Amino acid sequence: MSTISIATAKEVFDLLRDDLAAIEQEFTRQSASQVEVITDIAHYLIAGGGKRIRPLLLLLSSKALGCTSEARIRLGAVVEMLHTATLVHDDIIDEADTRRGRPSSNTTWGNAKCVLAGDWLYMQSFQTALDERNFRVLELLISLTQQMVEGELLQMQKLGHLINEEEYFDLIFRKTACLFKVSMQLGAAITPGADASEETLGEYGRNLGLAFQIVDDVLDLTAAEDVLGKPVASDLREGKATLAVIHALERGTGADREAIRTVLADRSFERVSHTQILEILQRHGSLDYAMDTACAYAEAARMSIADLAESDAKRALLWVPGFVTSRDR
Template sequence: MSTISIATAKEVFDLLRDDLAAIEREFTRQSASPVEVITDIASYLIAGGGKRIRPLLLLLSAKALGCESHSRIRLGAVVEMLHTATLVHDDIIDEADSRRGRPSSNTKWGNSKCVLAGDWLYMQSFQTALEERNFRVLDLLISLTQQMVEGELLQIQKLGHLINEEEYFDLIYRKTACLFQVSMQLGAVVSSQAGENGEYAFDSQLGEYGRNLGLAFQIVDDVLDLTATEEVLGKPVASDLREGKATLAVIHALERGTGAEREQIRTVLADRSFQRVSHPQILEILHRHGSIDYAMDTACAYAEAARQSIAELPASDARRALMWVPGFVTSRDR
């Protein structure tokens, strides 16, 4: 690799190709159950692909600190298993019909089997993590799971209601950014021994990187939900509004719109449909007040904050790759 500060996509892929393939194999192995339906659902979810950005972050965090042990593969599978379990439960809660351009697992197997398969994946991820024999690993994963469940419950309570930016950022931290943060911290934990104060080298800096990147990631996700096409997104567009969720661009427009515009947005959130107010009408309001640009600018600011968080990390190919990831997050189209 060259010595410039930010890697290219090809360099990142070349750096992680073997490790990501190893994580995929580990995930598949850990997801096998004597109960056939669990294996079937897990295999279907694994085959659905995804960005694998959480294990990618854990790998880069560990590599940046010189870790080459199997722990990075095992825990990479753990964070992807946890993420997959949340997707199963999210689809059930949201009554989703599709994900990544395919029928959602609950559409194929029904809610009852899928909620239990999601529970199994949660428990299997902890069973796998136990092999590390490291209390810090378990502490991070338990706290993470509590945050994610609390975030989901808080979001359900707020469906159809107006929320402010502070509430929005609390929600997306719990639902998304917390897992990014923990993925980075796990990389630090497996890379070194705890110091006298119980802290690991670069734990806070890497965790802050993950937090900022996760916030940027979810803001972009929310913008794409409003602006992308169903063909590109792989699921119905404007799902958030139809589920009664107010995301950052919508909150921005609500604070700046006219009385009539605010009433149109409130109608969609309350109805959880576009029967009385159309999706193009909402988009027109958002564009009129620069709300989409505002949300993307905010995402880019968090992405840059992620880069700044690791300024003191030792120079390496992994750090250069970590400098690349924020740009990928904010420029993607799905």
């Protein structure tokens, strides 16, 4: 492992401030449509904020390779637009009422308009990417979109059912980690002569994305609603078995397993309370197991870029895994 120091949050922000602001402006510009409702929905979603971690990764990937092309700004907007489109569709599928502490877009504009707005955002992101005239960029984004749609369909098939760890990791790769991976790979795709770095950067993104989603799933079970910005334990209420739950199912007593199965099948806490589920998870060390797994993937992300040339961007990439595993929302 390199002895290079890990950047601080302030150093990372200072390094990327101007580029992230440019991406925000580009995202706003690209999401404007002649059809007013599309613009209204898109701008509502942009105003909802978010971590912008996917464009951040694309920026750091390209900076680590010495890329100064404006393509990094345009594609930063593309990956955030794709992510936003998935959130719109996820809220409709999950019948969610809130997102980031505000009413979800579908509660304001209705499912039909939001499905179409999400579709428009997908197509707009591809239109922007097409303007780059870079086949590798298109290959990455097409494969990514297929994986994400397959992941959503697979998850719908498994709702209310028990799954094993292998199935869980396949799902979270498709739904989350794949976009982290591609965000990193795009940095190489827009940098001439950087083909050899794409696999390394993609591995970093994959490991980081898995860590990110595992932490998300733990926070869904444990965080306070006012911090999380949405109802707690939404996954269980939607019939989704996440890593801590799978761990407890494999190690719990017959009564423990029955309690968890009841919540997954009922998709509610009417017969078994959220507090009872948390007690089961804590008794078997399942929450700690999930967080330890997330930290292991975060460290694997750091290790995967050990051979990358030392730079401020690399120091920032070494900071991101710690941010991912220590956040509270």
